[in-house]
Amino acid sequence: MNNQQIIDDSAEVFIGTYNRFPAVMVEGNGCRLTDADGREYLDFLSGIAVCALGHSNPAVTRAICEQAGRLLHVSNLFYTAPQSRLARLLVDNSFADKVFFANSGAEANEAAIKIARKFSSPGRYEIISLEGSFHGRTLATIAATGQTKFQEGFEPMPEGFVSAPFADLEALEKLITPATCAILCEPLQGESGVRPLSREYLKGIRQLCNQHDLLLIFDEIQVGMGRTGTLFAYEQLGVIPDIMTLAKAIGNGLPLGAMLTTNKIAAAFTPGSHASTFGGNPVACAAGTAVMETMLKPGFFAQVQKIGAYLNAGLAGLAGQFPQLATGVRGAGLIQALILTPVGRELGADIINKLFRRGVLANFAGNSVLRFIPPLIVSEAEIDKMLTVLSQVLSDLQP
Numbered sequence: 001m002n003n004q005q006i007i008d009d010s011a012e013v014f015i016g017t018y019n020r021f022p023a024v025m026v027e028g029n030g031c032r033l034t035d036a037d038g039r040e041y042l043d044f045l046s047g048i049a050v051c052a053l054g055h056s057n058p059a060v061t062r063a064i065c066e067q068a069g070r071l072l073h074v075s076n077l078f079y080t081a082p083q084s085r086l087a088r089l090l091v092d093n094s095f096a097d098k099v100f101f102a103n104s105g106a107e108a109n110e111a112a113i114k115i116a117r118k119f120s121s122p123g124r125y126e127i128i129s130l131e132g133s134f135h136g137r138t139l140a141t142i143a144a145t146g147q148t149k150f151q152e153g154f155e156p157m158p159e160g161f162v163s164a165p166f167a168d169l170e171a172l173e174k175l176i177t178p179a180t181c182a183i184l185c186e187p188l189q190g191e192s193g194v195r196p197l198s199r200e201y202l203k204g205i206r207q208l209c210n211q212h213d214l215l216l217i218f219d220e221i222q223v224g225m226g227r228t229g230t231l232f233a234y235e236q237l238g239v240i241p242d243i244m245t246l247a248k249a250i251g252n253g254l255p256l257g258a259m260l261t262t263n264k265i266a267a268a269f270t271p272g273s274h275a276s277t278f279g280g281n282p283v284a285c286a287a288g289t290a291v292m293e294t295m296l297k298p299g300f301f302a303q304v305q306k307i308g309a310y311l312n313a314g315l316a317g318l319a320g321q322f323p324q325l326a327t328g329v330r331g332a333g334l335i336q337a338l339i340l341t342p343v344g345r346e347l348g349a350d351i352i353n354k355l356f357r358r359g360v361l362a363n364f365a366g367n368s369v370l371r372f373i374p375p376l377i378v379s380e381a382e383i384d385k386m387l388t389v390l391s392q393v394l395s396d397l398q399p
């Protein structure tokens, strides 16, 4: 079956939650995808920052196949070796002492919200998050997400979430009440347009947490697992959270999420407090272990930093070349964005569609930037190729 046959058939059977590119992807290798018509694409999306080691990574495929041939699932009524191994690797390489496994980012955040409330004394349940944040699509996580467009039509929202203006520490402090138990934020906001929080701002948030006895929760679902050039983004920021959530890249494509915390906070959960039937599935954890082992090899993060700087410089060059469309670049490691001018924003969706038609995948994030989140194994040659196509598209559209 070709693209059009499958797309036509899908329109009849899917609930219309997604706007999709008109392509049926059938195969992937490294930074390349192939669709049902045999067209090739250069992937600067990675399944939304998920396939960090590229498509069909041999170590991940091997780990998945070996585990799938041995044992698929037993539930958390039993131990499994892949789950223990991955938890050990996460704990040995982070601030955390303990791990809870889930299947997705939203579920990891749900676990973080629940443990923050359970740990805090009765009457302290409110969580402050930031405007422009994205924390998932379950009811609690859309309530925690500081963008009303995700909440509209789903009211009433679960109680206990307030949203603070972005990059305004004073306004954040004013929202702290005796009912507050935690501050939840992404060290760099991915979905709303690759917006980094400054070191000073993050240090200020940490200080507020210390002063008011609040927990600091970092949502590293998009920026964790090597994306910013270190295993976790917090390592570069001089700020250590109390709770951290992970998902996206941790399974390189298999559904897996994790909530990490310290011994002290972890003690708030006892048998029966929280659970997941599939969470920490042995096949997903075998993939996660292969991901961690690959990333922890010497030189991996240095290469991400180097290639990230290369992508940043290339995009900065284009911003200089097309000032009517772009004003500059922002990001860290291999999450980089070309910041669009008001004219550029009008054309954002157009630019992405033209890139797609020329075989380059990227997306228009936060209605303000072109976001580039390629597999972390992307090469300079692949970046050059993407930049050439992007340059052609921008020059066609330049007013």
Ligand SMILES: *Cc1c(COP(=O)(O)O)cnc(C)c1O
Binding pocket: 103, 104, 105, 106, 107, 109, 134, 135, 136, 137, 186, 190, 191, 219, 220, 221, 222, 247, 248
């Ligand atoms: C993607 C994302 C989520 C939600 O993850 P799902 O796996 O889609 O539930 C939460 N927080 C951030 C920062 C994300 O980028």
